[in-house]
Amino acid sequence: MAGANTSLDAEKIRQDFPVVTSSINGKPMVYLDSANTSQKPVAVIDAMTAFMREGYAPINRSAYSLAAEATEKYEGARTKVAKFINAKSSREIVFTKNATEALNLIAYSWGRTNLKRGDVVVLTHMEHHANIVPWQMLQQEIGIELRWVPLTSDFQLDLSSLSNLLAGAKVFSFTSMSNVLGTINPVEKLCAAAHAVGALAIVDACQSVPHAPTDVQAWGADFTMFSSHKMCGPSGVGVLWGREALLEAMPPFLGGGNMISEVRLDGFKCAELPAKFEAGTPPITEVIGLGAAVDYLNGIGMANVRRHEVEMSSYVLENLTARFGDEITIHGPRNPELRGATFSFAFRGIHPHDLSQILDQTNVCVRAGHHCAKPLMKIIGANATARASFYLYNTKADADALANALDSASDIF
Amino acid sequence: MPGVEDLYREIILDHYRTPRNRGELPPPAVCTEGNNPLCGDDIRIFLDIADGVVRDVKFSGQGCSISQSSTSMMTVAIKGKPVEEVRALVRRFKHMMTLSDDEGAVDESIKLGDIEALGGVVKFPVRIKCATLGWNTLLEGLNSSQG
Ligand SMILES: Cc1ncc(COP(=O)(O)O)c(C=O)c1O
Numbered sequence: 001m002a003g004a005n006t007s008l009d010a011e012k013i014r015q016d017f018p019v020v021t022s023s024i025n026g027k028p029m030v031y032l033d034s035a036n037t038s039q040k041p042v043a044v045i046d047a048m049t050a051f052m053r054e055g056y057a058p059i060n061r062s063a064y065s066l067a068a069e070a071t072e073k074y075e076g077a078r079t080k081v082a083k084f085i086n087a088k089s090s091r092e093i094v095f096t097k098n099a100t101e102a103l104n105l106i107a108y109s110w111g112r113t114n115l116k117r118g119d120v121v122v123l124t125h126m127e128h129h130a131n132i133v134p135w136q137m138l139q140q141e142i143g144i145e146l147r148w149v150p151l152t153s154d155f156q157l158d159l160s161s162l163s164n165l166l167a168g169a170k171v172f173s174f175t176s177m178s179n180v181l182g183t184i185n186p187v188e189k190l191c192a193a194a195h196a197v198g199a200l201a202i203v204d205a206c207q208s209v210p211h212a213p214t215d216v217q218a219w220g221a222d223f224t225m226f227s228s229h230k231m232c233g234p235s236g237v238g239v240l241w242g243r244e245a246l247l248e249a250m251p252p253f254l255g256g257g258n259m260i261s262e263v264r265l266d267g268f269k270c271a272e273l274p275a276k277f278e279a280g281t282p283p284i285t286e287v288i289g290l291g292a293a294v295d296y297l298n299g300i301g302m303a304n305v306r307r308h309e310v311e312m313s314s315y316v317l318e319n320l321t322a323r324f325g326d327e328i329t330i331h332g333p334r335n336p337e338l339r340g341a342t343f344s345f346a347f348r349g350i351h352p353h354d355l356s357q358i359l360d361q362t363n364v365c366v367r368a369g370h371h372c373a374k375p376l377m378k379i380i381g382a383n384a385t386a387r388a389s390f391y392l393y394n395t396k397a398d399a400d401a402l403a404n405a406l407d408s409a410s411d412i413f
Numbered sequence: 414m415p416g417v418e419d420l421y422r423e424i425i426l427d428h429y430r431t432p433r434n435r436g437e438l439p440p441p442a443v444c445t446e447g448n449n450p451l452c453g454d455d456i457r458i459f460l461d462i463a464d465g466v467v468r469d470v471k472f473s474g475q476g477c478s479i480s481q482s483s484t485s486m487m488t489v490a491i492k493g494k495p496v497e498e499v500r501a502l503v504r505r506f507k508h509m510m511t512l513s514d515d516e517g518a519v520d521e522s523i524k525l526g527d528i529e530a531l532g533g534v535v536k537f538p539v540r541i542k543c544a545t546l547g548w549n550t551l552l553e554g555l556n557s558s559q560g
Contacts, residue, residue: 369453412426
């Protein structure tokens, strides 16, 4: 049995995910695009459906008990998320639309208050556009300077000149794991390096929170963010975590209902955290779905998820290399302990778009393109790559299906 | 689900393997660059236009089999043609790709020849952008070369 000798029973877990066990035209689904967005377990689907069928109501606004219960469920999800990443308090958890909005919130609200012309923000060459463009917008607007931590030849961050790059910096914002290379970065060390020069440490944790235990206090980070849809939860909700003192000192991002404590004709007063950053009616059902996703992942155990993915990585790396040798180029670290189970690759000179089209014939779902990391793509010398990413519901059989489908792709070209 | 044989017709693969008019033209030829933001493909079209005629055309850049072969076939079809005919051909092609543009009526009698083979792309909506990348870039080039 696939899964029998791994740290969690992926065969059993698969059964919780309707799309993962579905088939098209009689051929089973091989879903290998979880770095993009993950599939949803029945527990999440049911929690959202049940809320909409039986408990739907506004939050924070009405005295009737249906609304009070909805508020309790919504705030309950906040507490679950806070515990999940070991935040000091649930007041430090802000629900946004997605991680992208959270990064924009920081750049807009913290950045415009605290940065001035010539101030330095340090990023890395492996960032997602979401952690590049908001800073470039500030660069255009107020003339901050952007510096970049380069890569080594084995797809790690090149930290040899980090102290030079960080000298005088106000912000160091970096990903905990590359969504293209799979590289896992030394988050604690990078946060410490930022703090050593008095810079803020911002961790884009989109690719690590769904896949491994997270402890923002152990990281020593100042802000982090991630998206529900990559961690078995619904789309439409993201999480911003920030140290309370920082969030407290920041001006609001969006203005409107829910984020105020007082509005008069001559001005307004902000609500307390975290409502201050949650203007308007939030995605209530989705937040409750995220809470259910956190429960689901806790039930499996994030350490087990991580171990499973290390095992999947070993298997994928060994098998693809053994089978295809030089015909496949994997852009990322070879050591499964240093990477997540996300593999960008080039195969037999076939363009990734064509490759993913052919894999689709056997329902093998991989992403083709630049993965919202165009600067990184340029650095690794590829316009586009195919990317297969594995999660807790993927088995060795999925990895074999990928290899078989790849092999058949060259018949056409 | 439509089969990939509808997509990867032999003539398409032929243009992919052996692209025609690949290369660059020196100024004063007009160079226009087009990107497919979805997949990172990019294409450059070089147009030498004089007296309302496309006297020469070349293309460079990277892309998938569909964008490369579509552009290659396009260059063959437009080389030596009057600009007005080229524009009518672009409209005809985009119409086949189920895209309309506001630039004028489609002349259904225009023969597409080999380009007809790209008709299967319509069954794969995500790839329509690949097939039209070169054509849209061409349009931009035509517009800018006419000041
Ligand atoms: C590393 C990283 N950062 C940010 C994002 C943006 O996430 P979202 O599109 O959910 O806002 C992603 C998603 O692809 C990502 O992988």
